[in-house]
Amino acid sequence: MPSAPRRRSMRCRDPAMSVHAIASLFASPADRIGQEVTIQGWVRTRRDSKAGISFVAIHDGSCFEPIQVVVPSSLPNYQSDVMRLTAGCAVAATGTLVQSQGKGQSVEVQVTSLQVFGFVADPDTYPIQPKQHSFEYLREQAHLRIRTNTFGAVARVRHCLAMAIHRFFHERGFYWVHTPIITGADTEGAGQMFRVSTLDFLKVPRTPDGKVDFSQDFFGRETHLTVSGQLNVETWCMALSKVYTFGPTFRAENSNTTRHLAEFWMIEPEIAFADLAQDADLAEALLKYMFTALLNERADDMKFFAERVDKECITRLQKFVEAKFERITYTEAIALLEQAVAKGEKFEYAPKWGIDMQSEHERYLTEKVFGRPVAVINYPKDIKAFYMRQNDDGRTVAAMDILAPGIGEIVGGSQREERLDMLDKRLEEMKLEKEAYWWYRDLRRYGTVPHAGFGLGFERAIVYATGLQNIRDVIPFPRTPKHCDF
RNA sequence: UCCUCGAUAGCUCAGUCGGUAGAGCAGCUGACUGUUAAUCAGCGGGUCGCAGGUUCAAGUCCUGCUCGAGGAGCCA
Numbered sequence: 234m235p236s237a238p239r240r241r242s243m244r245c246r247d248p249a250m251s252v253h254a255i256a257s258l259f260a261s262p263a264d265r266i267g268q269e270v271t272i273q274g275w276v277r278t279r280r281d282s283k284a285g286i287s288f289v290a291i292h293d294g295s296c297f298e299p300i301q302v303v304v305p306s307s308l309p310n311y312q313s314d315v316m317r318l319t320a321g322c323a324v325a326a327t328g329t330l331v332q333s334q335g336k337g338q339s340v341e342v343q344v345t346s347l348q349v350f351g352f353v354a355d356p357d358t359y360p361i362q363p364k365q366h367s368f369e370y371l372r373e374q375a376h377l378r379i380r381t382n383t384f385g386a387v388a389r390v391r392h393c394l395a396m397a398i399h400r401f402f403h404e405r406g407f408y409w410v411h412t413p414i415i416t417g418a419d420t421e422g423a424g425q426m427f428r429v430s431t432l433d434f435l436k437v438p439r440t441p442d443g444k445v446d447f448s449q450d451f452f453g454r455e456t457h458l459t460v461s462g463q464l465n466v467e468t469w470c471m472a473l474s475k476v477y478t479f480g481p482t483f484r485a486e487n488s489n490t491t492r493h494l495a496e497f498w499m500i501e502p503e504i505a506f507a508d509l510a511q512d513a514d515l516a517e518a519l520l521k522y523m524f525t526a527l528l529n530e531r532a533d534d535m536k537f538f539a540e541r542v543d544k545e546c547i548t549r550l551q552k553f554v555e556a557k558f559e560r561i562t563y564t565e566a567i568a569l570l571e572q573a574v575a576k577g578e579k580f581e582y583a584p585k586w587g588i589d590m591q592s593e594h595e596r597y598l599t600e601k602v603f604g605r606p607v608a609v610i611n612y613p614k615d616i617k618a619f620y621m622r623q624n625d626d627g628r629t630v631a632a633m634d635i636l637a638p639g640i641g642e643i644v645g646g647s648q649r650e651e652r653l654d655m656l657d658k659r660l661e662e663m664k665l666e667k668e669a670y671w672w673y674r675d676l677r678r679y680g681t682v683p684h685a686g687f688g689l690g691f692e693r694a695i696v697y698a699t700g701l702q703n704i705r706d707v708i709p710f711p712r713t714p715k716h717c718d719f
Numbered sequence: 720u721c722c723u724c725g726a727u728a729g730c731u732c733a734g735u736c737g738g739u740a741g742a743g744c745a746g747c748u749g750a751c752u753g754u755u756a757a758u759c760a761g762c763g764g765g766u767c768g769c770a771g772g773u774u775c776a777a778g779u780c781c782u783g784c785u786c787g788a789g790g791a792g793c794c795a
Contacts, residue, residue, distance in 0.1 A: 690795030
């Protein structure tokens with residue numbers, strides 16, 4: 234598009250005239266009734282009255298509700314522009330904010346001028362129509378789905394929760410640590426990793442014994458995308474005392490479920506001079522802070538989710554922030570499950586001490602037994618990671634999973650093994666190379682302290698809060714096996 | 720990766736016993752109206768996912784493939 238005039242030049246706005254977020258007009262209408270306002274946004278619907286006016290609903294993302302603007306047919310561009318408006322058109326409208334004469338909205342704008350920035354090229358095939366679309370379909374239109382009620386609400390909820398997380402930690406003296414995305418450690422242990430390489434796949438350099446010669450790769454060694462910032466953030470914890478990460482994480486697992494993404498965001502706090510109980514306290518306080526903020530700040534969006542997505546989502550969060558988390562040991566959890574079996578509960582896999590709990594077990598505990606979040610602590614050491622602190626019983630480690638109804642594991646954490654001899658013993662038992670963990674081991678040699686932390690899956694928290702069924706619908710552009718569009 | 724289900728108009732779906740393609744919404748035209756996912760009338764819109772097979776005849780039955788969804792495992 235070489236010499237076409239840029240759409241922006243159409244605006245010719247009086248610089249003194251400020252643009253109003255639609256949210257601000259709904260928030261304090263009394264201050265603005267009778268005043269001239271300008272809004273900019275996208276058309277949801279247009280309804281015409283041959284009495285000489287059109288009603289156009291406009292949204293700008295600032296809040297859930299679109300605002301209704303009333304356009305008189307006396308405008309010079311009424312036939313040429315206004316009558317051509319369809320869902321998705323981008324407009325600016327200026328007029329007087331008035332109490333609505335109709336039902337269904339409190340205020341509206343009596344328009345004196347309306348400008349179109351961009352029409353919708355093919356209204357009959359515009360993918361986002363004013364009707365319910367399936368989530369599957371909208372995933373294929375991820376660049377446009379954000380214009381719908383649902384995804385606009387998800388976006389605001391996501392932002393609200395992210396801000397609440399930062400606020401929570403900041404208020405408590407935590408530092409946000411930007412741990413690396415690319416890692417040279419093949420030591421993180423949390424499953425399959427994505428390789429990072431600039432090697433030419435058609436001419437891969439080889440070592441004499443036939444292996445890939447990563448010394449010729451960009452970093453001079455084999456590198457991957459991180460699966461966790463934990464090991465890195467522990468280093469900063471050992472100087473700053475209270476730290477957290479909040480960033481993207483990558484897992485190359487072939488997981489095809491409503492709870493997994495190949496690229497997701499995770500929050501990983503780490504606290505020095507702390508044990509597992511303090512770790513669980515922190516997780517509980519964080520989650521309650523997040524959901525309290527959500528209920529207070531995004532009542533409009535949550536109301537929508539309660540009406541259209543999950544009736545229980547608001548009451549569930551209210552209960553969540555009021556109730557004390559249940560806290561039980563793994564051993565007690567297994568006992569409860571075994572009792573359930575004795576009473577006739579059917580599980581596909583029999584619960585037994587020493588096994589990792591299945592989804593069905595976790596769901597039973599959190600949904601049937603308690604009906605609220607449960608922190609399960611002290612797991613058998615054989616099913617947990619090398620860095621978790623061994624308990625005195627010799628068979629369990631100070632690990633913690635927080636299980637939530639409807640979603641399962643939302644938090645996984647542990648007290649870390651701070652004793653070098655114990656850590657080395659675990660590395661040997663699990664046949665891991667001590668040398669590869671030299672810097673992690675150094676932390677135990679130089680001023681070691683008890684410390685603990687956990688990982689909170691950000692998208693899982695959003696799924697839990699909104700009641701949406703699929704994690705792919707709470708991240709802008711989901712990456713899952715065989716899916717990396719946009 | 721395994722199991723189950725699905726794919727028909729731009730979207731959401733129906734399509735009976737195998738008999739040759741339907742509705743609502745959206746779009747367009749008109750009527751009507753301070754309208755509220757407006758209403759009413761009309762119009763246009765289809766390689767029934769792809770490739771084979773059975774049959775006089777396949778959207779429908781069979782086989783393979785592709786894609787999607789849900790569940791399981793792995794995990795946050």
